[in-house]
Amino acid sequence: MKLRGLDAIMKPLFVLLGLSVLLAGLASLWTPGPRGPESTPEPSLNALLYSDLGADGFVEVVEDRPSRFPADHGAHPEYRGELWTLFGQLTDASGGRYDFQLGITRLALAAESPPRASAWAANAVYRGRLTLIRADAPGVQSAARLTRAAAGLAGADAQLRSVWIEDWSLSLSDGEPDRPRMRLVAGGEGPALSLDLVAGKSPVAFADLGLLGRDIGASGLHAYLLPRMAAAGTLTLDGEPRSVEGQVWLDHAWGMLPTGRSRVGLNRFAIQLDRDRELVCLQLRREDGTGTPIPACALILADGQVQSFRRREIRLEAVEHWLSPRSGARYPVAWRLSIPILELELELIPLARNQEADDRVRLWSGAVQAEGRLGGEAIAGHGRIDTTAEVPARSGI
Template sequence: MKGLVALLFGLLFIAGGFLLWLQSDPVTAPSPGFDPLLQALLEVDPDAFEAPITSDPLLFPRDHAPHLGVRSEIWNLVGQLVDEDGHAYPFQFSLLRFALRPGAAERTSSWATTAVMLSGLRLYEPDRSRIRVRTAERLERDALGLAGGESVPARVWVADWSLTLASSEATGTHLTLNAAGEDLGLALELSGSIAPIALGELGLFGREGGAGFQGYLLPRLSLQGRLTRDSETVPVQGQAWLEHGWGNLIGGTGPVGLDRIALQLTPDQELICLQLRRLDGTGTPIPSCALIREDGGVQRFQRREILLEPRGRWRSAGSGFQFPVAWRLAIPLLELELTLDPLVKDQESAGPLPLWSGAVRVAGRQQGVPIQGRGWVEVSAESVTEPD
């Protein structure tokens, strides 16, 4: 995967999907294929921007809208589409806003801006005996209406792509996604009845917030709409979840790698796990998980309650780095045992560290009953030293 889409999902991984951000010593050398745009974004001084107060409660619909005073903001929509013939298409739509400096632009030119906005769409589709990955992207400056955000209604857009969000206690949450395109495009209506789950409620690693960032998760969104491929449009339905985070989502990266797993399980459950491990291969990895139950409640699990280990690896022909891409995950307290397998192995993303990000299929047993699911895995390479 190359170009803007690779950069976009590399940036998403740096943000840790907004769930966790680690401040540590910077890496001495970027990975092969490191993008100059990402380097420029990493060099922006984070102290010049507003930092969310993580103890403040989230308010809706206010916090669906853009937070224009912060350094960076992410909307990340992940799920699966199903067409009328029963074919499944895992997808990811992401929109990111990055401030280049705080405050409003000095309007010496109508092109003047203080922010850039990127958006990417990734779709996995069956293609005979293999899975094909299709991508599309948009990149614009926040000027001249080319990209931007507004509060009423809560809406963000990049070129002709847009995401609109609304919610109330009476009607739940509603989203509208328009990502037009003849080669690849989506037009979806999404709705959910579970209230947004604040970052602190997940309790991953026992943290109640982050180092200058805030966010929430919208699980279990039902969707319907249209999928366009090669100028052919078909109706689809399915399920998805949304992550929305804002604040200091980009910072110095250090010697600690992050593995991130987000799964939708049947029946209605979501499981989110993070694992910290040293990139030099020493020490014992530290996992942490949060289960979102059918009623929307959260159940948390820490390192001694979790078994998370690789069961398959893939080595990049381009960079030479090796990634754990297939996993075994077990939580004995839930009588839950899962295996995770990548739909496509070649899913290396651009970034200051070698990264892998892609869709996975899930199978296993819960309380002795077979269980299936789908999800997304994002992992650091097993070592950042020069590969053999």
């Protein structure tokens, strides 16, 4: 059975899922932190995210455009929303392994700020979320930031090509436009990171992955990824700093934020493999489980070239599900993937089952290990799976 209206639905969804993962947690009511005046009322972000904010005064994405580096590494305040997502695997000197994800989302409330005397007046809010899984310890550690762009607490500078939210920041330091160097800092209580990042490959535009058609501009978003950045720096856990190094993946997107809810579910896979290769896969499905899921994959080779594969060339199936005790939502968390034309077979295994990003919007964003074979030889890797919840079809209707 085919899904109806696919052309209208497929193009925007894979980028919007990345946005939704970082927006998890914004659905709660924003209240002023201890640095702001307690009497200042703030809007319900749940109402903002699931209503039509409109585009008055903002630049709209109506078609694809070539990437512009180094400018696109910086912020794009002329657009309604923007996100930066980084994830990767780090190791310390003793062989300890740590998988992390850090995201910062900017949501503009108005294109221009009305003149107001208060230093706390703001027309944008910023959300940050850091999760960390330690290989030799159960559970997921996390930290979060949520604040307004006021009094210097949060902001994004297009000229300096940086974004910050309190004591967290991501900034471009130097390097070639296509091989940038960046600095990532996420301090404070809980897990903390301070990493220098060096791109090992040129940026890849989402449109160039060839996953769901090239007209990605119709989604209302521009986006690119840096799929392999060498990382070196310090990870602090329980007050103890340790030197780490590893590989990090960066997604950067800007445009209109998603509003409303969809009946279409989406699974996204982003895996860093041995042999300096990366795999991106998407699977579109009906949220109620009916119909035939539609997969698409792209393999980024060591030289940056992209090979794309469509549904008849891919075998993708969930082999394990996890039921959230908080929301009751059911998520596919372990997968088997094969692309016969590549002689690629992978098992994708979650490092922890309980990696629900938010129980209100029903999103699971989890670190995974990859094990399998490519061209008859063993291959391994690590990355993330983002998936919306599966909702059983209601009977008797």
